[in-house]
Amino acid sequence: MPFIQNSESDRQEMLAAVGVRTMADLFEQIPAELRHNGPLPIDAGLSEDELRAEMTELASWNTPMAAGCFLGAGMYRHFIPTVVDSLQGRHEFVTAYTPYQPEGSQGTLTAFFEFQTMVAELMGMEIANASMYDGCSAATEAVIMASNLVRNRTKVVVSHGVHPHTRRTLETYLKWTEMEVVEAPLGADGRTELGDLADDNTCAVLVQNPNTLGVIEDLDSIAATTQAAGAISICSAYPTSLGLLRSPGEAGFDIAVGDGQCLGTAPAFGGPSFGLFACAQKHVRKMPGRIVGETVDDKGRRGFALTFQTREQHIRRAKATSNICTNNALIALRGAIYMAAAGPHGLAEVATYSLAKAQYAAKALGAIPGFELPYKDAGSFNEFVLKCPVPAARVNKAIDAVGMIGGLDLKAWYPELGENCLLLAFTETTTRAQIDQLVSALTNLAAPQPVA
Amino acid sequence: MNKDTLLFEKSRPGHRTLRLGKLDVPAADLSLLPKGSLRTKAPVLPEIGELDLIRHYVLLSKKNISIADSFYPLGSCTMKYNPVTNEAVVQYPGLADIHPEMDAGRVQGALRIMKRLEDGLAGITGLPGVTLHPAAGAQGELTALLVANAHFEATGQTKRTKVLIPDSAHGTNPASAAIAGLEAVEIKSGKDGLVDLADLESKVGDDTAVLMITNPSTLGLFESKIAKIAEIVHKAGGLIYMDGANLNAIMGISRPADFGVDMMHINLHKTFSTPHGGGGPGAGPICVTDELTPYLPSPRVVEEEDGLRLDYNAPQSIGMLRGWPGNFGVLVRAYAYLRRLGAEGVKRVAENAVLNANYIRVKLNKAYHVPYDRMCMHEFVCNNKHQREKGVHALDIAKRLIDLGYHPMTIYFPLVVSEAMMIEPTETESKSTLDAFIADMLMIAEEAQSDPDKLHAAPVTTCVGRLDEGRAVREPKLRYACYKD
Ligand SMILES: Cc1ncc(COP(=O)(O)O)c(C=O)c1O
Numbered sequence: 001m002p003f004i005q006n007s008e009s010d011r012q013e014m015l016a017a018v019g020v021r022t023m024a025d026l027f028e029q030i031p032a033e034l035r036h037n038g039p040l041p042i043d044a045g046l047s048e049d050e051l052r053a054e055m056t057e058l059a060s061w062n063t064p065m066a067a068g069c070f071l072g073a074g075m076y077r078h079f080i081p082t083v084v085d086s087l088q089g090r091h092e093f094v095t096a097y098t099p100y101q102p103e104g105s106q107g108t109l110t111a112f113f114e115f116q117t118m119v120a121e122l123m124g125m126e127i128a129n130a131s132m133y134d135g136c137s138a139a140t141e142a143v144i145m146a147s148n149l150v151r152n153r154t155k156v157v158v159s160h161g162v163h164p165h166t167r168r169t170l171e172t173y174l175k176w177t178e179m180e181v182v183e184a185p186l187g188a189d190g191r192t193e194l195g196d197l198a199d200d201n202t203c204a205v206l207v208q209n210p211n212t213l214g215v216i217e218d219l220d221s222i223a224a225t226t227q228a229a230g231a232i233s234i235c236s237a238y239p240t241s242l243g244l245l246r247s248p249g250e251a252g253f254d255i256a257v258g259d260g261q262c263l264g265t266a267p268a269f270g271g272p273s274f275g276l277f278a279c280a281q282k283h284v285r286k287m288p289g290r291i292v293g294e295t296v297d298d299k300g301r302r303g304f305a306l307t308f309q310t311r312e313q314h315i316r317r318a319k320a321t322s323n324i325c326t327n328n329a330l331i332a333l334r335g336a337i338y339m340a341a342a343g344p345h346g347l348a349e350v351a352t353y354s355l356a357k358a359q360y361a362a363k364a365l366g367a368i369p370g371f372e373l374p375y376k377d378a379g380s381f382n383e384f385v386l387k388c389p390v391p392a393a394r395v396n397k398a399i400d401a402v403g404m405i406g407g408l409d410l411k412a413w414y415p416e417l418g419e420n421c422l423l424l425a426f427t428e429t430t431t432r433a434q435i436d437q438l439v440s441a442l443t444n445l446a447a448p449q450p451v452a
Numbered sequence: 453m454n455k456d457t458l459l460f461e462k463s464r465p466g467h468r469t470l471r472l473g474k475l476d477v478p479a480a481d482l483s484l485l486p487k488g489s490l491r492t493k494a495p496v497l498p499e500i501g502e503l504d505l506i507r508h509y510v511l512l513s514k515k516n517i518s519i520a521d522s523f524y525p526l527g528s529c530t531m532k533y534n535p536v537t538n539e540a541v542v543q544y545p546g547l548a549d550i551h552p553e554m555d556a557g558r559v560q561g562a563l564r565i566m567k568r569l570e571d572g573l574a575g576i577t578g579l580p581g582v583t584l585h586p587a588a589g590a591q592g593e594l595t596a597l598l599v600a601n602a603h604f605e606a607t608g609q610t611k612r613t614k615v616l617i618p619d620s621a622h623g624t625n626p627a628s629a630a631i632a633g634l635e636a637v638e639i640k641s642g643k644d645g646l647v648d649l650a651d652l653e654s655k656v657g658d659d660t661a662v663l664m665i666t667n668p669s670t671l672g673l674f675e676s677k678i679a680k681i682a683e684i685v686h687k688a689g690g691l692i693y694m695d696g697a698n699l700n701a702i703m704g705i706s707r708p709a710d711f712g713v714d715m716m717h718i719n720l721h722k723t724f725s726t727p728h729g730g731g732g733p734g735a736g737p738i739c740v741t742d743e744l745t746p747y748l749p750s751p752r753v754v755e756e757e758d759g760l761r762l763d764y765n766a767p768q769s770i771g772m773l774r775g776w777p778g779n780f781g782v783l784v785r786a787y788a789y790l791r792r793l794g795a796e797g798v799k800r801v802a803e804n805a806v807l808n809a810n811y812i813r814v815k816l817n818k819a820y821h822v823p824y825d826r827m828c829m830h831e832f833v834c835n836n837k838h839q840r841e842k843g844v845h846a847l848d849i850a851k852r853l854i855d856l857g858y859h860p861m862t863i864y865f866p867l868v869v870s871e872a873m874m875i876e877p878t879e880t881e882s883k884s885t886l887d888a889f890i891a892d893m894l895m896i897a898e899e900a901q902s903d904p905d906k907l908h909a910a911p912v913t914t915c916v917g918r919l920d921e922g923r924a925v926r927e928p929k930l931r932y933a934c935y936k937d
Contacts, residue, residue, distance in 0.1 A: 001800045002792045003533050003725070005882040011804075014811045014883060018827075023803040026810060027705055028827055029674040036707045041575040045794025048537050055788060059546025061561030063554065071551040074775060081470050083505055085543070091520030092513035095534050097859070098731040102921075103914040104854050107516035108730035111509070114459050114498075117931040121495035127930045130731070133587035136775040144631075165775040172749070172771035176601055176633030216489045246491050259775070268542070269562045270552035270776025272587070272733035284928065290731065293924035302456065303916035307924040313590070313627035314865070318636045323627035326588035326721060328779075330729025337509060340459050341469035343499040349472050352480045359484065360477035379486040396555075408553055412764075432476040 068404035068434035072383045072425020074163050075267040079429050081341045084264040088334045102305040109304035112292040115336040122242050123256035124249025125278035129289040131332035135259025136169040138275030139206060139236045141288040141322055142255045143170060146204035146232035147179060148286050153203035159184045159192040161211025164413045190215035190375035194222055198229035208236040214383035215375045219251035239263050241381050243351030255279045264338030265331055274328035274335060284308055288322030353428035354382035361426055364439040370446045383425040389446060392422040398445045402437055455511050459498040460932045469502045496934035515915050517859040523885050527831045527862035527874025528670055530700050530722035538785040547784055552776040556761035563760035566753050569787040573718060573739055578709025581745030584737045584778040589697055590624040591773055592717025592736030595749055596693050597632035598770045599715060600662050602747040612661035618647050620671055620866040625664045625695060634661055641868050645671045645824040647681055660690035668698045668829035670866040682712025699723045701806055701830035704799030715740040724786035735782040751777050804879035805830040808886060812875055815890040819897035823869055831876035833869050839900040846871040848907035849896055855911045856892045
């Protein structure tokens with residue numbers, strides 16, 4: 001049997017020691033009528049070589065993004081330095097459990113103390129936790145935390161520019177509580193219009209930067225308006241953009257969250273990623289998730305341990321700040337290694353390269369007759385909306401025809417934009433040749449069709 | 453050379469690992485960005501070259517205890533071998549370099565893996581509706597409770613607001629109930645460690661939404677009256693949720709659907725061998741009855757004539773609980789594991805896990821007090837009753853194990869046994885490893901009598917000794933101070 005090392009004679013010795021004859025005797029606690037004696041509807045097992053062949057085959061049914069892909073919308077294809085895979089892949093990190101025994105887990109704990117510091121720095125906040133499941137769940141937990149910080153207020157204002165998955169996650173979590181979600185619309189320029197939605201019943205305002213249409217928000221004014229209403233301001237930021245763009249902390253936000261996939265992890269069909277979560281130290285007791293703190297051992301040596309555990313489910317049970325237990329530690333470790341590999345200058349380089357590619361593409365695409373950049377004036381980072389003269393689905397087919405993968409057809413997420421809007425993302429991994437090819441495919445599409 | 457410095461202490465201006473090649477388009481024009489949208493202060497991230505970066509993390513890795521270097525009998529966590537093949541497979545470009553918004557036609561392999569994994573889990577549990585969406589066990593619990601909420605709302609039973617939870621349950625159970633807007637009500641364990649039927653009957657009623665039951669329980673015992681328990685709850689109109697964290701003990705032997713379970717979660721990062729990664733990521737799929745399937749979260753994998761696709765718009769779905777379909781990389785590993793096992797292997801896993809646990813139990817049940825000393829499932833709980841008068845606590849025994857080259861068992865859980873020590877060897881350990889562990893545990897029992905201070909002082913072989921956890925709270929230092937003030 002794969003992965004079971006004991007031989008039949010080992011088993012016989014052990015059964016004798018336990019005082020039973022057969023394996024079936026071990027299950028005497030399970031009433032006979034509850035046992036399943038029939039076969040399971042599962043195929044016979046494979047050897048390692050057979051498995052590898054099958055997985056290679058299944059993988060071949062998918063199209064990798066490497067050929068050129070303009071999908072982003074929350075998951076981006078950034079360059080991953082080899083050190084990330086090589087270091088994260090060490091067995092000692094991969095096969096350890098949650099660091100509940102600090103003396104035997106200083107590797108993971110130290111890495112998380114450093115991770116927390118880097119996330120806090122990136123976000124411009126005082127402290128960060130040791131990761132959430134992903135960006136959506138981090139934003140949702142932030143709203144729940146806000147409702148514990150500002151009691152007796154039941155309204156949550158969420159920008160329409162926040163990722164639809166985040167908005168749906170929030171709705172799922174809040175549906176059974178007293179909290180009510182109100183959406184702040186986007187203006188004609190693509191930016192959030194908070195208006196007077198943040199009022200004295202509002203506990204939190206959640207925005208995303210850049211927003212899902214790629215538009216850079218006026219963060220300072222949103223944070224200020226929220227604060228004036230006595231509510232908690234929450235910003236979900238795209239970590240890569242923070243190599244260049246204003247951080248949530250600089251803009252005055254109370255809580256900063258984000259999705260860490262862009263920091264050293266492949267999109268992998270949507271996960272696993274990890275969530276970033278940062279805030280002011282005074283709020284630490286209301287924070288969700290694990291937190292690592294520095295302390296000393298019995299000889300005065302520096303060491304690290306999980307701390308403020310009385311917030312967590314294994315101590316506080318129904319009164320915990322969150323139900324999260326297993327988080328996304330190993331992917332967060334990738335994020336830590338990536339941030340350390342990049343440093344402030346590497347991160348700025350990745351951000352400016354991504355911006356440069358997007359600007360190069362925007363200039364060329366915007367110049368094709370019939371194509372428009374509706375939110376050009378507000379300004380964007382590495383992703384923007386392209387309004388096409390024909391349905392976005394047709395444009396994507398044309399991109400497909402030249403061997404690349406198009407952008408996101410916004411029809412499902414933003415039906416009010418109609419059928420013709422495409423969201424296109426660019427990173428440092430997008431090549432000029434791919435962009436030129438994209439431009440020529442769209443130019444051909446825009447050219448008047450010969451009349452038959 | 454000081455091998456304990458932090459990245460920030462190693463940082464030197466101008467050092468760097470990641471440097472991109474030449475930009476092949478004109479430089480970015482920052483003037484096109486709105487005024488005030490740029491950072492004014494760069495983040496203080498470490499500046500470090502590749503070799504120093506590698507040394508840093510390699511040194512850190514050596515400060516961990518892991519399955520790869522040590523026996524790790526951490527009860528409730530199922531620390532079995534994590535097949536290395538699976539770590540290689542997830543890196544295939546066709547499985548890693550794919551975007552969740554690609555057209556279904558371009559990701560049929562990914563969707564097929566998900567579908568086959570769903571089918572496999574349905575077969576093992578007997579529950580036909582499966583979602584792979586939840587990010588971990590706790591999120592699976594919450595998902596199921598929201599499914600129950602949706603079901604009761606759809607059937608006009610809005611007064612069902614209570615969740616019955618045995619006192620031996622994991623902390624995530626009551627915490628998930630609270631987030632679902634439900635009230636957790638504790639059910640007592642009886643003298644035999646199983647759910648006390650009288651207490652259950654006194655608390656179940658027309659306000660009962662769900663009974664959350666862990667089976668096998670966290671005491672490593674099968675709830676032998678589970679069919680009766682299910683009958684009581686069903687009669688009152690409630691649903692049975694099974695915390696399936698301990699599925700490893702019964703898969704292929706008994707199907708939860710056959711003992712009345714309506715919904716359950718499975719920790720793929722336990723039973724299905726996906727690695728714990730120092731705390732995650734995991735995946736917590738849930739399996740439910742046909743009746744509850746329409747409420748499962750979005751997206752769902754649906755099969756149509758021209759292939760599989762993701763449906764984000766199932767009308768009765770409770771919605772999303774995270775981004776995208778699920779922790780796909782974890783699902784791929786679980787699928788690969790299931791393919792290696794096959795139907796036969798699934799059953800062998802359970803049998804060998806139970807055999808290994810019982811083998812340790814019968815060898816240790818004299819030196820250590822085993823409160824429920826009968827045939828156990830995949831794990832058993834003992835405590836320090838025989839060591840207590842020497843002032844030796846579960847913590848001391850655990851720390852001494854570290855010095856002897858082990859990761860300790862789970863301690864102080866479940867709460868129903870004082871100073872619990874919960875031992876789960878898993879099926880992948882060999883008899884010789886178990887024999888060595890047994891010998892060391894017996895030695896510790898002796899040391900507890902002859903030299904208890906040795907246990908109090910442990911561990912002494914690790915890079916740090918016992919940490920002052922009180923100080924970490926009193927004087928919180930939650931990040932490196934990047935600035936001198
Ligand atoms: C019995 C039990 N239930 C639930 C959980 C929660 O699962 P997770 O950590 O994946 O959220 C765990 C493990 O941590 C567990 O042991």
